[in-house]
Amino acid sequence: MGRAGDAWAGRRAVWTKFFLGHFAGFGHDSGFRDMALIVQKYGGTSVGNTERIRNVARRVAEYQKRGDQVVVVVSAMSGVTDALLKIAADAAAGRVEAAQDGITHLRGRHMTAARALAAERDLPALVEQMGQQFDQLDAVVTVIASTGETSPRTLDVVASTGELLNS
Numbered sequence: 001m002g003r004a005g006d007a008w009a010g011r012r013a014v015w016t017k018f019f020l021g022h023f024a025g026f027g028h029d030s031g032f033r034d035m036a037l038i039v040q041k042y043g044g045t046s047v048g049n050t051e052r053i054r055n056v057a058r059r060v061a062e063y064q065k066r067g068d069q070v071v072v073v074v075s076a077m078s079g080v081t082d083a084l085l086k087i088a089a090d091a092a093a094g095r096v097e098a099a100q101d102g103i104t105h106l107r108g109r110h111m112t113a114a115r116a117l118a119a120e121r122d123l124p125a126l127v128e129q130m131g132q133q134f135d136q137l138d139a140v141v142t143v144i145a146s147t148g149e150t151s152p153r154t155l156d157v158v159a160s161t162g163e164l165l166n167s
Helices: 003-019 049-065 082-093 096-117 123-147 152-166
Strands: 037-042 069-075
Touching: 037 049, 049 069, 049 152, 082 096, 082 123, 082 152, 096 123, 096 152, 123 152
Parallel strands: 037 069
Antiparallel strands: none
16 A cells, blocks of 8 residues: 555544544533534635634634534645646646646645644654655656646546645
């Protein structure tokens, strides 16, 4: 199994643990209120820059402080999915330099956000994980450039990179 498969297996294990019995709340007789399962979905504009991501983090923390379990689903940062699809189109059209410039720009944007938001102790692992996502994107874009073609599946891989980077 490749890196992507390993990442999905790890996420699947986390979700399995999360949903199988992690929400054992206190009953009404105990004097404590039941914990709620809160699912929050944030679109690209809501997580479009570091200030907005901090606001989302504050909201999540408020629910966690109340004792609720929070599941957060995030989209790519504002404009990232469109930029990724443009990168794929540039690569397919033979505009490899434009595609690489697009990747470089997105890498800079995400690394800047990571440095602004992550705790110092977490930054090296985060940078490594994001670097792996960008390496995978670069490999897919290289294949697109060499074949001059995209498929729906390839475009899904490219477009999903934004959500993976932001999660």
